[in-house]
Amino acid sequence: MKTKYIDLIEQTYDFPQEEFKLKDNKLQFHGIDLNDLAQRYGTPLKFTYLPKISHNIQRAKGWFNSAIEKHKYAGKYHYCYCTKSSHFEHVLNEALKNDIHIETSSAFDINIVEHLKSTGKITKDTYVICNGFKRDQYVQNIARLINHGHRNCIPIIDNYEEINLLGEVIDGKFKIGIRIASEEEPKFEFYTSRLGIGYKNIVPFYNQSIKPNDQVELKMLHFFINTGIRDTAYYWNELLKCLKVYINLKKVCPTLDSLNIGGGFPIKNSLAFEYDYEYMVDEIIHQIGQACEEAGVDVPNIFTEFGSFTVGESGGNIYEVLYQKQQNDREKWNMINSSFITTMPDSWAISKKFILLSINRWNEEYERVLLGGLTCDSDDYYNSEQHMNAIYLPKYKKDKPLYIGFFNTGAYQETIGGFGGLQHCLIPTPKHILIDKDEHGNINTRVFAEQQTAGEFLSILGYGDKKTDTEHVEDKELQESIKN
Structure with missing residues (x-):
């Protein structure tokens, strides 16, 4: 029987595709090892693959110029x-x-x-x-x-x-x-x-x-x-x-x-x-x-x-499944280490669907799940994939990390979600990295923004400077030691 995640994807879709390929049972996006990216930078993680922006612009200009000539x-x-x-x-x-x-x-x-x-x-x-x-x-x-x-x-x-x-x-x-x-x-x-x-x-x-x-x-x-x-x-x-x-x-x-x-x-x-x-x-x-x-x-x-055509397909989000909750006989909830409401607000506000794929463990058995975010809001979930009635992912195993990716999220999500500002339930904005290629085709990555800190939230909320409670305690202890 074909019960592995790779079997499901190959039976359901024409796979691999131009931007999505598999290497060593791990997903690659435009030749980028996403599992390596997740382990190197941590999750949750947002990324922008800059070459895709130029690629789509040139595609559109080519179509229009060809039609004008024709x-x-x-x-x-x-x-x-x-x-x-x-x-x-x-x-x-x-x-x-x-x-x-x-x-x-x-x-x-x-x-x-x-x-x-x-x-x-x-x-x-x-x-x-x-x-x-x-x-x-x-x-x-x-x-x-x-x-x-x-x-x-x-x-x-x-x-x-x-x-x-x-x-x-x-x-x-x-x-x-x-x-x-x-x-x-x-x-x-x-x-x-x-x-x-x-x-x-x-x-x-x-x-x-x-x-x-x-x-x-x-x-x-x-x-x-x-x-x-x-x-x-x-x-x-x-x-x-x-x-x-x-x-x-x-x-x-x-x-x-x-x-x-x-x-x-x-x-x-x-x-x-x-x-x-x-x-x-x-x-x-x-x-x-x-x-x-x-x-x-x-x-x-x-x-x-x-707008979306220019930048949408350049973006992606990577999360880790933290825990699985069996809520009844049929529903298994995979809890991600972030929030859909804050990081992909269109999925909540207008029921927009994005491409969802597992990053790793493609050669293992899959199961039907629902995906839940970290906030205490009942709407913080993602429960269906385009052309499928449910989400199927490799089986959750407590001792084996499972990374999942949402793709083509590059348009509107940061500004609608309030990048750098307050987030629902004070869930921090994830780390954001930029991915580019040099003239030789070598992939370069750099951090655009670190994950938000408690201090940044407190500052926005009017609780003083950007120091966390822990930092304030350490300062107080240091001052006491200097006095003594």
Whole structure:
């Protein structure tokens, strides 16, 4: 009988895969020995594999450039990274190696842009697309960037008042875009996105508020679908509606020359994941080109804003199973040495699934389990794997450590989880390491952040300096010994 963990994976999925391979019954991720990583740095552990960021950017640029060439599309393609997916400097540094542009969503993003500019990571030619609802500080920061000469900063108008707010603080002419308030899928609790301006109102808005305003130049129409770019009737219908708006707007606005098709590509969330990226890009370019040709207008330059696709597949989490609790006749709970709520908040908040695999002991028998986190919250669990009704892992043995890995966790989890701040039940943020390759293909690792300490929590909570209770006791004893 095939009862080993490796048998289960090979029977259920096409394995090994490009990034996942097995060596000596231990899992490798892009050639990295994860068991060695866990033993060397300890667990829980977060890691970022930086080369994957550049790899995905280059894949997307290749698909779009190939489609543009195939369809003799007259516009250009611009890849933007939306910083909200992961604001970390190491992420931006890696992404910006690939001649890309930036999309922002709030005031402090502009401070990051200014830092990148001051260090030469971006130039005045880099597009900075400013999305989000804009008030006060965000408006001031955008104005400061433009007034200092960054004319390729394009604030995307989200509501009718923003043009006047920006115009009051920006010197001279500036470029803008308009965001379409797209209609959401029927499963949503609301019908129309809270962001942007309705389809039917965009051309009248241009005629009344933008066309007579000599300070403003409309350059971009921004189209965003919350559920991302997917081969569904809903997506294609919304894209065609967007193209009708673009065509009608282009006929009255000669300066309009760009279409931002926001909404990201999906990323791999299972070993059974399938998505034809090349087909989707080809069809998008074809649809846009065909619609513009039939209407007799110039095709737009294409902008995309890929966040999760850029950084998601670079991240992973490694935990150790601390203990197994047999709660009834059927349920075995494997307790990990961290918390799902704090380290993978999307798994709790929106029931998002990640790739889950054992790191070691692949050649041993498996069992059905549930996974529980350390907090006292009943929602701190992870109980199902994509395309499977339960989690199966090598059998728990008290004397044999079991490491498990969650993969493609690189987007949003740190910021949603409050990196460096308070965590639910004061479970510390794990150690975070960065993994890179040199020009010879050698793997290099370094610690980006150590695991949070009790002292750091106490400081945030207002209990004084960053010393722990133990450190305070030692200090007191030292002071007493000096007095004596």
